[in-house]
Amino acid sequence: MRARLLRLYRELLRRFGPQGWWPGRSxxxxxxxxxxxxxxxxxxxxxxxxxxxxxxxxxxxxxxxxxxxxxxxxxxxxxxxxxxxxxxxxxxxxxxxxxxxxxxxxxxxxxxxxxxxxxxxxxxxxxxxxxxxxxxGGRPVFVADTYARRVLARHRLLPPNADYETTRAFIESHLPSDPALFNELHALLIAVGKTYCRSIPLCAECPLRPDLAGRPPRT
Ligand code: SF4
CATH class of the missing domain: 1.10.340.30 (Hypothetical protein; domain 2)
Structure with missing residues (x-):
């Protein structure tokens, strides 16, 4: 699972580049x-x-x-x-x-x-x-927002109705406890959610399509 999640992360990073979140001077x-x-x-x-x-x-x-x-x-x-x-x-x-x-x-x-x-x-x-x-605070906590939940559920990594805490715990338990990783992953999932993984997913053009392994995204 860890390898798969890191593969998704690398694909997103390759497609969108570092997101530089969160904007703020302090x-x-x-x-x-x-x-x-x-x-x-x-x-x-x-x-x-x-x-x-x-x-x-x-x-x-x-x-x-x-x-x-x-x-x-x-x-x-x-x-x-x-x-x-x-x-x-x-x-x-x-x-x-x-x-x-x-x-x-x-x-x-x-x-x-x-x-x-x-x-x-x-x-x-x-x-x-x-x-x-x-x-x-620079603490290793994953922000499991709607975009993250949608992508992970569509890829059958989580149940379709997984709630916030379930999603947060899933990511935190399967990935290294690294604030920089959680920071970038959260921002990248928003990027893919806004660009491709919309209410009607644009899988044909999406960098995460190979992870679906030929199956349609779960609705
Ligand atoms: S491949 Fe499809 S389901 Fe997966 S993130 Fe991209 S748009 Fe969403």
Missing amino acids: PFEIAAGAILTQHTAWSQAARAVAALRARGLLDARALATAPDRVLLEAIRPAGTYRLKAKRLRDFAAWLLVRFGGRFVGMRRAPLGPLRRELLAVPGLGPETVDAILLYA
Whole structure:
């Protein structure tokens, strides 16, 4: 299984090249982006991130103490901005209390308890938490988003209805515990999902077609 998954990874890398994820100038900026892009296209979230940067709010303490008016105005482009303002503040408050507002401690803390703590922060679901852990914290956690689940299920690597946790555990148990690998794989699966593995898959042109071994993708 490991060899097969690594083969898929290499095929994607050959086709799409390194994806350079996650865009962000600092761990806090990456974490803020992960919250702002919930249920929103990245282009919209990126506008909100840029507005936070322009106001000096990409810092846990600055964000936690910013006036409501300033914060809401900055993140309005990301949609549901009142909800996201609360989520950003809750995350910033957690980071301040737990690690003094810095990410250094997050890189060293035992992973399982740390993940559970983050999942307890209001408004942070598994996908957001794992994006923060992987991309901002450099921890070996796979972000098992819809694109990953779709590709793995269509290739019969997972059941069609595999949920987030099942998919995450599958990848983490079969591949080396390497943040750089999980980082690139997540981004590459999004690339193939957007380009070929759409609701109607374009298998004839897809670099992962050989892995289907002549069978149609599972629907
Ligand atoms: S488009 Fe077809 S070959 Fe490509 S990943 Fe999806 S199911 Fe696999």
